[in-house]
Amino acid sequence: MFDEVQENAIGKLGEYGSVLNDYTNDQNKARMAAYILRKYKPALLAIHIGLTDHFQHEQGRDGDKVRSAVVGVDVAVKTIIDAVEMAGLNENTAFIITGDHGFVDIHSQFNPNVMLAKAGFYDDTNKASWKAYFQASGGSAFLHLRNPKDKVVLEK
Helix, strand or coil: CHHHHHHHHHCCECCCCECCCCCCHHHHHHHHHHHHHHHHCCCCCCCCCCHHHHHHHHHCCCCHHHHHHHHHHHHHHHHHHHHHHHCCCHHHCCCCCCCCCCCCCCCCCCCHHHHHHHCCCCCCCCHHHCCEEEEEECCEEEEEECCCCCHHHHHC
């Protein structure tokens, strides 16, 4: 199906063709959804328009990229609404538009791997030499020890 969507909705992905990156991803996803709606008339279609979230993580709530991404969301939603109308699905379509969380502007950031680097346990330039590092994801971080039995590294 991806080949079909490229052919009929967004163009071939590649060096000189369409791309799925931070700046075009939402619009291309909306065009793909519109094509699927018009051709296949699915009973359920879920789509994640995520650029606003991405840039809010990067810049806070009021960044220039955020404002641009919000405009992009409006265009993407309108593209999908238009496709529903063109497919004749208005009567039986409900749109549920949500956000996964809110945002609060931040003024500082804590990077625990900096502490590990200062202690000599982690070197970002020589990944083979690590003794410990934190795998961060959102507001969580998980400590990994190369040798889980190394009590000296764990205690320090």
